[in-house]
Amino acid sequence: MNKKYLFLSGLLIVLGIIMAFLPAKKYGVQISPENLLLELTDDTRFVSTDEVALYLIEADPQVQLIDVRTPEEFELFSLPGAVNVPMDSLLNPNFEPYVDQVGMKTVLYSNGSVYASQAWMLYRRKAYSNIYIMKGGLNEWVETILKPIAPAATSPKEAFDLYDTRVAASQFFGGGSVVVAPNSSSGSKPAVQRKKKKAAKGGC
Amino acid sequence: MAKSINTMKNKPSKYMNPYLAGVLLGLVLLAAFYFTGRGLGASGAVKSTLASVVTSVAPDHAANSHFYEHYTKQDENPIKAWLVFEIIGALFGALISGTIAGRLKLKVEHSPKISSKTRLFAAAIGGLLFGLGSQLGRGCTSGAALSGMAVLSTAGFISMLAIFGTAYMFAYFVRKLWI
Amino acid sequence: MGPLITQGIIAENWNFILAFVIGIGFGFVLEQAGFSSSRKLAGVFYGYDFVVLRVFFTAAITAMTGMIFFHYFGWIDLDLVYVNPTFLTSAILGGVIMGMGFIVGGFCPGTSMCGAAIGKIDAMVFFASLFVGIFIFGETYSMWEELMYAGSLGPRKVFDTLNMSQGLFALLLIVVALVAFYITARIEKAATKVEY
Numbered sequence: 001m002n003k004k005y006l007f008l009s010g011l012l013i014v015l016g017i018i019m020a021f022l023p024a025k026k027y028g029v030q031i032s033p034e035n036l037l038l039e040l041t042d043d044t045r046f047v048s049t050d051e052v053a054l055y056l057i058e059a060d061p062q063v064q065l066i067d068v069r070t071p072e073e074f075e076l077f078s079l080p081g082a083v084n085v086p087m088d089s090l091l092n093p094n095f096e097p098y099v100d101q102v103g104m105k106t107v108l109y110s111n112g113s114v115y116a117s118q119a120w121m122l123y124r125r126k127a128y129s130n131i132y133i134m135k136g137g138l139n140e141w142v143e144t145i146l147k148p149i150a151p152a153a154t155s156p157k158e159a160f161d162l163y164d165t166r167v168a169a170s171q172f173f174g175g176g177s178v179v180v181a182p183n184s185s186s187g188s189k190p191a192v193q194r195k196k197k198k199a200a201k202g203g204c
Numbered sequence: 205m206a207k208s209i210n211t212m213k214n215k216p217s218k219y220m221n222p223y224l225a226g227v228l229l230g231l232v233l234l235a236a237f238y239f240t241g242r243g244l245g246a247s248g249a250v251k252s253t254l255a256s257v258v259t260s261v262a263p264d265h266a267a268n269s270h271f272y273e274h275y276t277k278q279d280e281n282p283i284k285a286w287l288v289f290e291i292i293g294a295l296f297g298a299l300i301s302g303t304i305a306g307r308l309k310l311k312v313e314h315s316p317k318i319s320s321k322t323r324l325f326a327a328a329i330g331g332l333l334f335g336l337g338s339q340l341g342r343g344c345t346s347g348a349a350l351s352g353m354a355v356l357s358t359a360g361f362i363s364m365l366a367i368f369g370t371a372y373m374f375a376y377f378v379r380k381l382w383i
Numbered sequence: 384m385g386p387l388i389t390q391g392i393i394a395e396n397w398n399f400i401l402a403f404v405i406g407i408g409f410g411f412v413l414e415q416a417g418f419s420s421s422r423k424l425a426g427v428f429y430g431y432d433f434v435v436l437r438v439f440f441t442a443a444i445t446a447m448t449g450m451i452f453f454h455y456f457g458w459i460d461l462d463l464v465y466v467n468p469t470f471l472t473s474a475i476l477g478g479v480i481m482g483m484g485f486i487v488g489g490f491c492p493g494t495s496m497c498g499a500a501i502g503k504i505d506a507m508v509f510f511a512s513l514f515v516g517i518f519i520f521g522e523t524y525s526m527w528e529e530l531m532y533a534g535s536l537g538p539r540k541v542f543d544t545l546n547m548s549q550g551l552f553a554l555l556l557i558v559v560a561l562v563a564f565y566i567t568a569r570i571e572k573a574a575t576k577v578e579y
Contacts, residue, residue: 239401
């Protein structure tokens, strides 16, 4: 056999042996700090309680609510269809399929906005996309949706329209009082579409 | 010296060393993966082109078919696909190579034992089968087998073994076509 | 870190330009290797020319080696590279149909396009028939749909399937390839030469 091929074969084998002993490496996809800052400075990460109410009334299948409060709080009250991912389990891989779903809007909420915002930062750092925060959290939810306050008589018409929809929503969600009903929704966990990794579409 | 130049002019130059060609092809494939995260392909481009024709000629028909579902849902014309551009590039690449090597010639290549007509008929049958099989197998030799093998996907190796294994099994029966 | 477009390091609109450039390389190398000639391609099945095996295997190994090292050096994230999902039934059945198409037609889609580019009429016919074949498949899709999704294993990697490490599989593949190169070279020497 030709000498040059023998040499090349040897070279290839050496490469192969090196490969056999290369330690495995894993890279997580991450968003750069610059991009994260850019996203932090605009408000697109927030959705209002009114928008969330609309999603729930319409039973929008493209929205996944994530409750980042403690399980006890979640038991006491939660939004319909929400999945409880407590702060200490944010990175638990079992919850990843709920948070990072194909074509789904993930809306995080806590009592206020602080914990949800922290969770948002964490998930954006993991480069999950379509992550939102319910502005004002459940406190805002109670104030605006469950116990809407009638606008002053001098308010513009829009305020009254908003009030009307809120009253309607309030009735939808149990009318006027904070319902501390054992949440009926937790029985049927929403179906999860497993996320395909963001690899490019390929094929021949 | 003069003589060798002369022969080069008249006769098509030889093909590249297959191992060198293999390394170059591997580098092209690697570049494809490095830049776009996907491998090479060919039959996908044919499908996109076909989908483009079908969706524009018979949009209702395409909308009713699960096969064109992926294409009818998107707004863009299916022909605007990565593989279509890649294949147009490949056509140019082959043309450039053929021109440099002096292999540009309109002809039907066939074994002396068969006529051109037989060869063309066989090519038509072969193309038909390959087209059909590539859809069922989710890709052809370049997309499923070669690119699949490069990323060490199980599908790539299965496709490769199935394609070449079958071809070997049937080779005896159609040997007249080739030798 | 690559893949550059998937990671958003290069803008999406470069995608098609890159596709074109990469395509040129693809077509050029295939033609240079002699893949535009059906009789040269068919040689692998009759033992008179193993160019297909050599180019195919070398290319797969080069790309694989490159990717493993790129991944190790942190130039590419292999998790973001598309891995074609494994559907056992359709991969085997599709492969069998393609294999028959290969031995009868003498080309595969990529090589037929190469042959067509330099004026091989049989390659043009093959390439045109691809459309017919895919069209027939599309029209009879409901018939195949169940088969298409049978035996799904997801985007499996072969070394996981065989339960070994990636590097060890790579080494084995290299050894198999080298042995195949050696044996086929011997066979080719012994086989009767075919002029084409």
